[in-house]
Amino acid sequence: MTREDDSELRDTALEATELDRRLTATWATPPGLWGALSTVDHKIIGRRYITTAVVFLALGGLLSLLMRLQLAQPEARFIGPDRYNQIFSIHGTNMMFLFAVPVMQAMAVYLVPLMVGTRSIAFPRLNAFSYWMYLAGGLLLWIAFMLDAGPDVGWFAYVPLSGPEYAAGKRADIWAQMITFTEVSALAVAVEIVVTVFKQRAPGMSLDRIPLFVWSMLVTSFLVILAMPAIMIASTALILDRLVETHFFNPAEGGDVLLWQHLFWFFGHPEVYIIFLPAVGMVSTIVATFTRRPVFGYLGMVMALISTGVLALGLWVHHMFVAGLPRLGESFFTASSMAIAIPAGLQIFCWLATIWAGRPIFKTPFLFVIGFMVIFVIGGLTGVMVASVPFDTQVHDTYFVVAHFHYVLVGGAVFPLLGAIYYWFPKFTGRMMSETLGRWVFGLIFAGFNLTFFPMHILGLRGMPRRIYTYQPEMPWSGLNMLISLSAIILAVGFLLFFIDAIRSGRSGAPAPSNPWGASTLEWATSSPPPPYNFARTPVVGSLEPLSDNPDMLPVAAGLRVDCRELLVTSVVEAIPEAREPSSGDSIWPLWAALATTATLIWSIFTPWAVVWGSIPVAIALIGWFWPKGTSEDDS
Amino acid sequence: MTNSWLRYAGLVVPPLAWALSTQLGQITPYIDCRQTVSWTAASCAALLVASIAGVAALRPTSTGSVKSNRFVVDVGFLIALAFVFALSLQGAATMLLDPCQR
Numbered sequence: 207m208t209r210e211d212d213s214e215l216r217d218t219a220l221e222a223t224e225l226d227r228r229l230t231a232t233w234a235t236p237p238g239l240w241g242a243l244s245t246v247d248h249k250i251i252g253r254r255y256i257t258t259a260v261v262f263l264a265l266g267g268l269l270s271l272l273m274r275l276q277l278a279q280p281e282a283r284f285i286g287p288d289r290y291n292q293i294f295s296i297h298g299t300n301m302m303f304l305f306a307v308p309v310m311q312a313m314a315v316y317l318v319p320l321m322v323g324t325r326s327i328a329f330p331r332l333n334a335f336s337y338w339m340y341l342a343g344g345l346l347l348w349i350a351f352m353l354d355a356g357p358d359v360g361w362f363a364y365v366p367l368s369g370p371e372y373a374a375g376k377r378a379d380i381w382a383q384m385i386t387f388t389e390v391s392a393l394a395v396a397v398e399i400v401v402t403v404f405k406q407r408a409p410g411m412s413l414d415r416i417p418l419f420v421w422s423m424l425v426t427s428f429l430v431i432l433a434m435p436a437i438m439i440a441s442t443a444l445i446l447d448r449l450v451e452t453h454f455f456n457p458a459e460g461g462d463v464l465l466w467q468h469l470f471w472f473f474g475h476p477e478v479y480i481i482f483l484p485a486v487g488m489v490s491t492i493v494a495t496f497t498r499r500p501v502f503g504y505l506g507m508v509m510a511l512i513s514t515g516v517l518a519l520g521l522w523v524h525h526m527f528v529a530g531l532p533r534l535g536e537s538f539f540t541a542s543s544m545a546i547a548i549p550a551g552l553q554i555f556c557w558l559a560t561i562w563a564g565r566p567i568f569k570t571p572f573l574f575v576i577g578f579m580v581i582f583v584i585g586g587l588t589g590v591m592v593a594s595v596p597f598d599t600q601v602h603d604t605y606f607v608v609a610h611f612h613y614v615l616v617g618g619a620v621f622p623l624l625g626a627i628y629y630w631f632p633k634f635t636g637r638m639m640s641e642t643l644g645r646w647v648f649g650l651i652f653a654g655f656n657l658t659f660f661p662m663h664i665l666g667l668r669g670m671p672r673r674i675y676t677y678q679p680e681m682p683w684s685g686l687n688m689l690i691s692l693s694a695i696i697l698a699v700g701f702l703l704f705f706i707d708a709i710r711s712g713r714s715g716a717p718a719p720s721n722p723w724g725a726s727t728l729e730w731a732t733s734s735p736p737p738p739y740n741f742a743r744t745p746v747v748g749s750l751e752p753l754s755d756n757p758d759m760l761p762v763a764a765g766l767r768v769d770c771r772e773l774l775v776t777s778v779v780e781a782i783p784e785a786r787e788p789s790s791g792d793s794i795w796p797l798w799a800a801l802a803t804t805a806t807l808i809w810s811i812f813t814p815w816a817v818v819w820g821s822i823p824v825a826i827a828l829i830g831w832f833w834p835k836g837t838s839e840d841d842s
Numbered sequence: 843m844t845n846s847w848l849r850y851a852g853l854v855v856p857p858l859a860w861a862l863s864t865q866l867g868q869i870t871p872y873i874d875c876r877q878t879v880s881w882t883a884a885s886c887a888a889l890l891v892a893s894i895a896g897v898a899a900l901r902p903t904s905t906g907s908v909k910s911n912r913f914v915v916d917v918g919f920l921i922a923l924a925f926v927f928a929l930s931l932q933g934a935a936t937m938l939l940d941p942c943q944r
Contacts, residue, residue, distance in 0.1 A: 412909070414913035513857075513924040530944055535867050541932040
């Protein structure tokens, strides 16, 4: 049958088998290298994102083991000061920019379209472009480290330390340009998520029926859009100061050093919530599934997500309490930092109420949620402590702060993420992970984490500063440092076991049914793993838990074309169908555009003329990307 | 202002008032330190009153027949309360601290 004969062929006219065959032909990624490079399937890109981010997690973890080896004993000579500076800088940069934010967005890239019941993510080619940019940024940082040119200015790159006066060479430029790569990537994904959630929800999925994970990713995406431009502007200004001798951060010529801190932390504090809020969504999803009841206080949870997201934008000065600002001004940030404990506490109580009223099933994902609650509450309590100016002044730049933010970030994001991977792994791969190994993984990571990081509170209170590569034997820190380093091995073994379990299960785990946990959200309404088109017919949602209402027969809407990529656009509040919209097909142009942008950005570290000459290949790639090709997918 | 716009007031007015108060809190202490009038306390109090008025105006709109509209109003109301609380804490700080203190 020719394309003309097929035009306007709708899913209403086809039986299930024929519909599957035709939709697969339309939506599937072609086999081979070209297909892999040009695919825009959100599930393939989401899996790539997750895998790449987990590789960066492993690499960052190796760096932390090197640091613990160095600090296990006083006056150790395993790593020199210069290399140590690079290691802690890259550890922080890698974990924040290459692991934590991307992995959360990656989960959303895979899951949000499935959870809202649509066939693809909005702007699928932008999604492909974002992955290539992210990969290029990660490679830039790690290749520079291999060449002994890794950034050595901390993950925050404070000026004047990172400015032209004190940071010779290109190390600080590599940090600054890596920021551009990862933030472009994050901003692209954020825009895709916002549009997908607002305009591509299944009919009937009104605002009060959106799954909490989707709400969390919506709020997170707005945070990314509002906060990340600040750090891109700051890092670009830093490169300009270093390359063409502007004076944004040079007080001698009218610049301002504190401007860097304001811009960095205007991004840096929301960054914590950009990592934490998706975890809130993951925890809510897992709690609901494993207690066999909806999360208690859906309205309160949505309120908590939104107010946390907004308050997160007004806390940045609590990272600058020792910068010499007026105490009254600082106290406003103390007030907001205290106020954010209200929505955070509300979330914890909602989960506890859900568990209390439900029938908890203690499978591995749920164990990680329990671990998250314990660890995050401890991190939250020390957070309230350091939100107080007098206390923060005492412990500033000590290991107390290192302990605090690891409790918040690992407890608040990594534990939920590991639980989420165990939870959604069957959907990603069609195979189950091992429950026995999962319990071992949880036990080792929970014990290893607490033994590693809790003593750091005490080290901090005993005055051990951060970022030192060694210390004298007379200082009262040796015993605790040895304990921490030995405990880090337990933590590392836990992660190693997790990687082994994931790889082994991906290859030969037990086959997973469509809905192995008896969950109630839409991603479990399709097969595991989902077909390229996600849903043969668009599901229709009648409640917050569509699969609980109709576990065997989900109502569906029909009428979409099957001979081209098409999806349903719905209204923002009520999710009433408004239009049929073509969705972009596979294209190699996002890769070419990313390569051209990569060459330009890296070249511009060395000469400003790269911006001029590099714009030519970027323009060519974008023209090729958007050139009309006569198909509805391309014209969309 | 029609009801359809009013239902988003809780989502917008108190968070904006809090953001404005936070920004003014970084500027006015320098002025307060040179004068006897506390502009920081005055601006914070004014924004707090505006937020409370916004919350009070919002609550009666949560009676519509469309469930998702009620949901928007109720979420906005709860969010407004959180920001009124944050503004109250900021206002309390203006009564405790000397604007000249570094």
